[in-house]
Structure formats: structure tokens, C-alpha cells
Amino acid sequence: MATLTLDRPQAATPRPERDARRRRSVLGTIVLYVVLIAAAAVIMLPFFWMVTSSLKTNNQVFTVPIQWFPDPVVWSNYVDIWAKSDMSTWLRNTLILSVTVTFLQVFTGSFAAYGFSKMRFPGRDVLFLAYIGTIAVPWQAYMIPQFILMSRFGLSNTLWAIIALQAFGAFGVFLMKQYYDSIPEELSEAARIDGLSEYSIWRRIVLPLSGPAVATLTLLTFVNTWNDYLGPLIYLRDRDLWTIQIGLKTFVSQYNAEYALIMTGSVLSVLPIAIIFMLGQRYFVQGIATAGLKG
Amino acid sequence: MATTVAPAPTRAPRQRPPGSRLKLRNTFIGWTFILPNFIGFAVLTLVPVLILFYLAFTSWNVFGAAEWVGLENFQDLITDRTFHTALRNTGYYALMHIPLTLAVSLGLALLLNTKLRGVAFFRTVAFFPYITSIVAIAVVWNMLFSPETGPVNQFLMALGIDNPPGWTTSTTWAMPAVALVSTWRDMGYYMLLFLAGLQAIPGELYEAARVDGANKIQRFWNVTVPSLRPTTFFVTVMLTIASFKIFDLILVMTDGGPGTATLVLSQYIYRKGFEEQQFGYASAVAIVLFVICITVTVFQFLINKRRDR
Numbered sequence: 001m002a003t004l005t006l007d008r009p010q011a012a013t014p015r016p017e018r019d020a021r022r023r024r025s026v027l028g029t030i031v032l033y034v035v036l037i038a039a040a041a042v043i044m045l046p047f048f049w050m051v052t053s054s055l056k057t058n059n060q061v062f063t064v065p066i067q068w069f070p071d072p073v074v075w076s077n078y079v080d081i082w083a084k085s086d087m088s089t090w091l092r093n094t095l096i097l098s099v100t101v102t103f104l105q106v107f108t109g110s111f112a113a114y115g116f117s118k119m120r121f122p123g124r125d126v127l128f129l130a131y132i133g134t135i136a137v138p139w140q141a142y143m144i145p146q147f148i149l150m151s152r153f154g155l156s157n158t159l160w161a162i163i164a165l166q167a168f169g170a171f172g173v174f175l176m177k178q179y180y181d182s183i184p185e186e187l188s189e190a191a192r193i194d195g196l197s198e199y200s201i202w203r204r205i206v207l208p209l210s211g212p213a214v215a216t217l218t219l220l221t222f223v224n225t226w227n228d229y230l231g232p233l234i235y236l237r238d239r240d241l242w243t244i245q246i247g248l249k250t251f252v253s254q255y256n257a258e259y260a261l262i263m264t265g266s267v268l269s270v271l272p273i274a275i276i277f278m279l280g281q282r283y284f285v286q287g288i289a290t291a292g293l294k295g
Numbered sequence: 296m297a298t299t300v301a302p303a304p305t306r307a308p309r310q311r312p313p314g315s316r317l318k319l320r321n322t323f324i325g326w327t328f329i330l331p332n333f334i335g336f337a338v339l340t341l342v343p344v345l346i347l348f349y350l351a352f353t354s355w356n357v358f359g360a361a362e363w364v365g366l367e368n369f370q371d372l373i374t375d376r377t378f379h380t381a382l383r384n385t386g387y388y389a390l391m392h393i394p395l396t397l398a399v400s401l402g403l404a405l406l407l408n409t410k411l412r413g414v415a416f417f418r419t420v421a422f423f424p425y426i427t428s429i430v431a432i433a434v435v436w437n438m439l440f441s442p443e444t445g446p447v448n449q450f451l452m453a454l455g456i457d458n459p460p461g462w463t464t465s466t467t468w469a470m471p472a473v474a475l476v477s478t479w480r481d482m483g484y485y486m487l488l489f490l491a492g493l494q495a496i497p498g499e500l501y502e503a504a505r506v507d508g509a510n511k512i513q514r515f516w517n518v519t520v521p522s523l524r525p526t527t528f529f530v531t532v533m534l535t536i537a538s539f540k541i542f543d544l545i546l547v548m549t550d551g552g553p554g555t556a557t558l559v560l561s562q563y564i565y566r567k568g569f570e571e572q573q574f575g576y577a578s579a580v581a582i583v584l585f586v587i588c589i590t591v592t593v594f595q596f597l598i599n600k601r602r603d604r
Contacts, residue, residue, distance in 0.1 A: 168335025
């Protein structure tokens with residue numbers, strides 16, 4: 001499993017003192033490991049249960065006492081679910097939405113962030129305040145007027161509705177701007193003297209320097225779009241537009257006694273996210289740390 | 296969408312030479328950067344927020360036009376018992392979820408703020424629930440919580456608790472069950488924020504405290520807690536807003552039930568708006584949610600500012 005790293009370099013303590021402290025804390029270290037392993041086990045238990053249940057026969061899911069490991073291992077659940085549900089449609093829709101939304105959010109967000117961070121023009125700060133202000137407003141508060149607008153535009157019951165809904169969030173602009181602010185102004189200034197246009201400075205200097213922020217925004221947006229339930233619930237009525245979340249929820253109510261299959265579907269809905277997370281989490285953590293802590 | 300970020304002091308770009316043509320050019324270029332995002336943002340966020348304030352004073356179902364009714368919706372809210380229940384439930388959920396998540400995520404962060412080998416693995420584990428889908432975890436936890444043969448109750452019975460709670464099927468235990476699950480889901484995210492806050496505390500502060508003879512507990516209260524204050528403030532604001540808009544998890548786990556035991560504000564807005572098509576009335580409820588969130592944010596912001604002085 002990939003791992004999260006987030007450590008500042010530590011100043012070396014003088015040797016004798018360090019040795020003494022280390023000897024004293026061997027017991028402490030063992031206790032700490034035991035606590036950590038116990039905590040990790042408790043946190044991961046629901047996932048463990050989900051995966052093992054997805055490989056059980058239906059009546060093995062709830063037994064007294066709990067059967068921890070499937071016997072026999074029912075791999076066929078993973079074949080059956082494709083026949084019993086529209087899993088491929090749901091996954092395809094969700095993937096289309098997540099990729100499009102993420103691209104738009106990262107592109108327009110980082111582009112706008114450059115305007116807010118590196119350009120100076122009248123009204124800039126007031127405008128930015130409007131962005132920040134809406135972050136504190138819960139989406140549930142304005143989802144109704146938004147729905148009415150989208151319906152007027154003829155976007156409801158299309159995948160475009162979800163794209164429009166998710167792609168232009170204030171959040172992306174904000175996160176990117178936080179990061180851009182930490183890039184020294186001298187860099188852009190030097191590039192300006194060399195005759196680069198503002199667009200080139202954004203593309204060739206500022207954007208390449210903001211890897212962790214881009215990775216964070218990419219992951220958060222992708223994960224949020226993938227996992228969004230309420231947006232698709234409101235906007236996507238046709239079955240062939242459903243996303244994995246809506247599909248899974250419907251599947252659960254339809255086959256509410258097929259416990260093993262329900263767990264199989266759940267695993268499939270989590271798997272892509274787990275993979276993406278493991279690929280990118282190294283940057284991700286760094287990005288959240290930078291973005292979250294300047295306040 | 297999850298929000299992570301706290302306002303940072305903007306660093307002013309270097310002063311440019313005066314000249315109105317240059318200024319005009321800069322304004323133009325600045326806008327071209329912002330526009331692709333701003334158009335979407337303005338049409339789909341700013342305008343809806345403004346329309347909300349109009350809708351709340353109208354009576355409107357899908358058929359027909361919006362009719363101005365003044366304060367009528369808000370007067371109805373005063374006597375609407377379901378609304379009171381939703382408001383109370385939301386507060387109850389927040390009262391459980393905020394302190395619990397604060398404690399657990401801070402505890403995890405303290406535990407994981409070491410140089411131990413493999414500590415990064417444990418951080419990943421703690422963060423993992425946060426990125427998994429609401430529907431999947433709601434379904435899994437519902438099964439884990441199932442009253443008869445669910446693993447949670449089997450465990451409790453093995454501990455000698457003869458009459459374990461019915462969890463999501465019980466009016467008393469449904470909300471605590473939801474709060475537990477959402478704490479489990481969210482703690483990794485807030486842990487990460489705390490962890491970054493802990494990493495930002497200069498090691499010399501601890502060294503100095505140690506020299507002064509402060510023990511572990513004294514160092515925690517006199518160095519860690521004060522240094523973490525900006526992080527704690529930020530996490531509390533974020534947690535509060537997140538608690539007041541809780542919705543998806545409840546919708547999938549309990550659908551507001553049993554009865555109205557877990558009905559919350561967001562869900563009431565959804566019901567009135569999208570199920571009963573009373574857009575005006577639902578907007579009035581939404582205004583209440585809006586006002587609560589803004590008030591809480593401003594209030595916490597003021598407290599933080601006062602303590603800063």
C-alpha cells in the first residue's frame with residue numbers, strides 16, 4: 001500500500017542524549033505500535049468485512065458467530081453483478097463525469113487563480129471575496145434556485161447538469177490561489193522582463209511549480225465527483241444517465257436481501273477511487289497541508 | 296464539495312509603473328484569466344444564492360408562477376413541527392459529531408506525529424475512509440449495525456451486553472449511529488489538517504519547555520495546544536459547516552427515519568423542494584440553514600480574532 005508522508009526535516013539531536021532517550025523509549029515504541037495497529041485494524045474493519053462479504057455466499061454474510069473468511073470463496077459474485085445490474089453504464093457515466101469535471105475544475109481554477117494571485121486590477125479583491133463567501137454557504141441552501149436555472153437552460157436530466165454543477169466551484173480557485181501566493185513574485189517579474197506574456201508565465205512557470213496543489217485539486221475533485229450522491233439524485237432521472245452512486249443505491253433497494261452481491265457492488269464502487277488515491281496521495285497530502293494551514 | 300481552505304493574507308504584487316494604458320491592459324488580461332471560471336461560478340453559484348432570497352418570499356410549486364407572499368413562509372416555519380424536529384436533529388447531530396471528530400482526529404494526529412518506521416502507512420489507513428463513497432459505506436455500516444446478527448451487536452454481546460441497541464432501527468440510537476459513522480469517515484481528513492499544524496510547530500518550543508522542566512502533559516497544554524489554535528479554529532469552522540449540511544449519509548443510512556428520528560435540515564429542504572415541489576417554502580428552510588452557517592462562521596471568526604489580540 002502506498003503511504004502518506006508529511007514530515008519536516010528534523011534537526012539532529014546530539015548523539016549521547018538521543019541514545020539515552022531511545023533506550024528509555026523502547027517500551028514506549030512497542031506500546032505505540034500496538035496502539036497504532038489496533039487503531040488501524042478498527043478503522044479498516046468495515047472495508048475488510050465489505051471485501052470478505054463480497055466473496056461469500058449470501059447466507060454466510062450474517063452468521064452467528066461471524067465467519068471472518070469466506071469458505072468457499074465465491075468469485076462468481078463479481079461475474080453475476082454485471083448481469084444483474086447496469087454496472088458498466090454506471091461506471092462509464094461516472095468516469096466521464098469525473099474526468100470532465102476534474103479537467104475543467106483544474107484548468108479554469110488554476111487559470112483564475114493566476115488572475116487573483118499574480119495580476120493586479122481594480123475589483124480583484126472584492127471579486128475574490130465573493131468566491132470565498134460562497135464556500136461557507138452550504139450547497140443544500142441554494143440547490144433549489146440552481147435546479148430551476150438548470151432546468152431553464154434545458155440541462156436537467158443530462159450529464160451536462162453535473163458537469164456545470166461541479167466544474168466551476170469556488171474551491172478550486174481558492175486552493176490554487178493559496179498555492180500561487182507562495183510562489184515568489186520575483187519569478188514572474190523576471191519572466192516579464194524576459195518578454196514572456198502572462199499566459200506563458202502561467203503555463204511555463206507557475207503551473208509547473210504547483211504540482212502538489214494541482215494533484216490535490218485533481219484528487220479531491222475526482223473523488224468528490226465520483227462519490228457525489230445528491231447531485232445525480234436531483235438531476236439524473238433516466239436510467240442510462242445514472243452514476244455508480246445512484247445505481248448502487250437503487251440496486252441495494254431492489255436486491256435488498258442479496259447481501260453478498262450488494263457488498264460486491266460496493267467494492268466495485270470504491271475500487272477505482274482506492275487506486276487513484278494510491279497513485280497520487282504523496283502529493284495530495286502535501287497539497288492539503290499547504291492549502292489548509294495558512295489561515 | 297469538501298472545503299479545505301482558510302483565507303490567507305494576500306500578498307500584494309509588486310507595484311507597477313503608473314500609466315493608464317498599462318492599467319487598462321492589466322485589467323483586461325486579469326479578467327481573461329478569471330472569466331472562464333467566473334462565468335460558470337456566477338451563473339451557477341452567485342446567481343442561485345441571490346435568487347434564493349427572492350424565492351423564500353414566494354409561494355411557488357412547479358405549476359404556475361412564483362407569487363410574492365412576503366413573510367408567510369417564515370411564519371409557517373414557526374408552527375411547522377417537522378421543521379422543529381429537523382432543526383433539533385441537526386443540532387443534536389452537530390453536538391455529537393463536532394466534539395467527537397475533533398477529539399478523535401486530534402488524538403490520531405498526535406499519535407501519528409512521530410518519526411516511527413511505517414507511520415506513513417497508518418496515516419494512509421486513517422485517511423482512507425474519507426475518500427470512499429457515501430453509498431458504499433452507508434450500506435456496509437447498515438449491515439454491520441443490523442440489530443439481530445450484525446457484527447457490531449455480536450461483538451457487544453460477546454462483551455456481555457445482553458440487550459445491545461437496535462442502531463438504525465431505533466429512534467434513540469439511529470442518530471448516534473449516523474454520527475459514529477460520519478466521525479469514522481471524516482476523522483482522517485481533519486487528522487491531516489491537525490498533523491500539518493503539528494508539523495508547523497517549531498521544535499525549539501518543545502526543547503525550551505523541556506529545559507524548563509515541563510513534563511509531557513505540561514508540554515502538551517503549554518506548547519501544543521496554544522500553537523495549534525489556528526488549526527483548531529479552522530477545523531472547527533469546517534466541521535460545523537459540514538455538520539449542519541449533513542445529508543447524503545443520512546439519506547442512504549436511515550432516510551430520516553425511523554419516523555423522523557434522523558430527519559435533518561438539508562433533507563427537509565430536499566423533501567419540500569424536490570419531493571413536494573414547494574420551492575418557496577423549501578427556500579425559506581434553506582435560508583434558515585444559510586443563516587445558521589454564516590452566523591456560526593462569523594461568530595467563530597470573531598472569537599478567534601479577539602483571542603488573537
